[in-house]
Amino acid sequence: MSDFHVARREKQEPTAALVARVVAVFVMFVGGLVLIGAGASGERDYSPMLFVAGILVISLAFGLPMRRATER
Numbered sequence: 001m002s003d004f005h006v007a008r009r010e011k012q013e014p015t016a017a018l019v020a021r022v023v024a025v026f027v028m029f030v031g032g033l034v035l036i037g038a039g040a041s042g043e044r045d046y047s048p049m050l051f052v053a054g055i056l057v058i059s060l061a062f063g064l065p066m067r068r069a070t071e072r
Helices: 017-040 049-066
Strands: none
Touching: 017 049
């Protein structure tokens, strides 16, 4: 059997900051989906750029919460 323990956080994050971060990430994710949809359905010259921008925004939505994540 392994002796696995979860590392405790030294300082708890305020609830308002956590809620604001969750809302911001959700808005970024939905915005990225809108950009992908606009890029996929449009016949404009810049439609491929909208599609790629949507993929990048969704990547940021998943990556930004991991910015300060550490493994101990």
